[in-house]
Amino acid sequence: MSLPWLLTLGAFLFSIGVYGVLARRNAVLVLMSIELMLNSVNINFVAFDAWFGASESVGQIFALFVITVAAAEVGVGLAIVLLIFRNRKTINVDEVDLLKW
Amino acid sequence: MSWVEFAIFAFGALTALAAIAVVLSRNVIHAALFLVITLGGVGVIFLLVGAEFIGWVQFLVYVGAIVVLLLFGLMLTRAPIGRDATDNQQRLIAFGAAGVTFAVLTWLIWRTFGGEEIALEQPTRTADIGEALFTNFILPFELVSVLLLAALVGAIVLARRDEGRQK
Numbered sequence: 496m497s498l499p500w501l502l503t504l505g506a507f508l509f510s511i512g513v514y515g516v517l518a519r520r521n522a523v524l525v526l527m528s529i530e531l532m533l534n535s536v537n538i539n540f541v542a543f544d545a546w547f548g549a550s551e552s553v554g555q556i557f558a559l560f561v562i563t564v565a566a567a568e569v570g571v572g573l574a575i576v577l578l579i580f581r582n583r584k585t586i587n588v589d590e591v592d593l594l595k596w
Numbered sequence: 597m598s599w600v601e602f603a604i605f606a607f608g609a610l611t612a613l614a615a616i617a618v619v620l621s622r623n624v625i626h627a628a629l630f631l632v633i634t635l636g637g638v639g640v641i642f643l644l645v646g647a648e649f650i651g652w653v654q655f656l657v658y659v660g661a662i663v664v665l666l667l668f669g670l671m672l673t674r675a676p677i678g679r680d681a682t683d684n685q686q687r688l689i690a691f692g693a694a695g696v697t698f699a700v701l702t703w704l705i706w707r708t709f710g711g712e713e714i715a716l717e718q719p720t721r722t723a724d725i726g727e728a729l730f731t732n733f734i735l736p737f738e739l740v741s742v743l744l745l746a747a748l749v750g751a752i753v754l755a756r757r758d759e760g761r762q763k
Contacts, residue, residue, distance in 0.1 A: 496601050496645070498712040502705045504608045504641075508615050508634075510698035515619035517690030521682050523669045524624060527631050530662060531615055534638050537654075541647045545714045551728045552720045555650050559729075562650075562657050563740045567747030569662050573669040574754035580673045589684055 501542040508535035522576045522586040526569060533565045600716055604644050611637030622682060624670050632663050646719040 508531050515528025537558045544554025580586050614633035621627040635658040642651035676682075729737050 496604060496714040496716050498714050499705050499709045500605070500608070501641075501645070501714070502709060503702055504612065506698055506701035506705060507612050508638075509701065510694040511612075511615040511619055513697050514690045514694035517693055518619065518683050518687045520684045521624060523666055523673065524619075524627060524682060526669075527618060527627060527666060530631065530658070530666075531618065531634065534635060534658070537650070538638060538641065541642055541645055541650055542714065544647065544720075545645050545716070546712060548715065548717075550724075551732065552647075552725055553728075555647050555720060555725055556728055556733055558647070558650050559653065559725075560736060560740055562653055563744055566657055566662060567744050569665055570751040571747050571754070573665055574751035576669055577672060577755045586673050 496545075498542060498546050502539060505535040505538035505542070508532070508538065520587045520589055522579070522588050522591075523573070525588060526572050526576070529572075530565060530569070533561060533568075537561055598716075600644055604641055607637045607640045607644070611641065624682060625667070627682075628663060628667050628670060631666070632659055635659050635663065644716075645714070646716060648719045649722040649725050 512528045512530075512532030512535065515531065516525055519525050519528060540554045540558040540561065544552050544558075547554070576586050579591055583591065585591070611634050614630045614637060617630040618627050618634055621630060635654065639651050639654035639659070642648075642654055
């Protein structure tokens, strides 16, 4: 298996995530795009881990940490989104502009 | 080309197409379901590359937990459907930014790792990962578990209704 193709898949998913974060209005969809970006990082970690072939799979362990942090991020992120929805009746990120003046 | 390589390319293409559908779909529920395909495809690629433990954790945590959480978020916030409701007016700029990111990253990847090959010999044993996790990486492992606990407590505190302050 050639390494650059896997890395290219990671770069592609990351770019899709960048597009989603910039182009989506709904905060939950923005969170989904962030998940895509975190996943592309995991692809890179696992690909480089398989490429190095070290006895201690450091890359996979760090992918595990990334997955854990992603889970924590989604939990807190959705709680904030729910709170914004309860207070402002919208979760469109361009309408939540209290700090923008 | 061995069947493993063929399968990795096939699932990579599927993953990429589903990812495009995630950010272009007009229906927010469809976007979440396409996210299932994307994350599942990445999980299958992990399994094929030999990262068995990460592959199954990917299925459990992402497909099993995070997507369900996102669906709950969509339903609780009564997310509207339609292009104007889901996307803003920066689509062209966003496409430019994403395209430039992808072009630069791909150019750097192929310049640096042009002919490198991954030897797909045998999968990583889960026992090895567990051993490394509980010997050399015990401190980050414990830190991450405290982080997870703090995040879940914080999420509950943020999301629950404040009954004491209601007038």
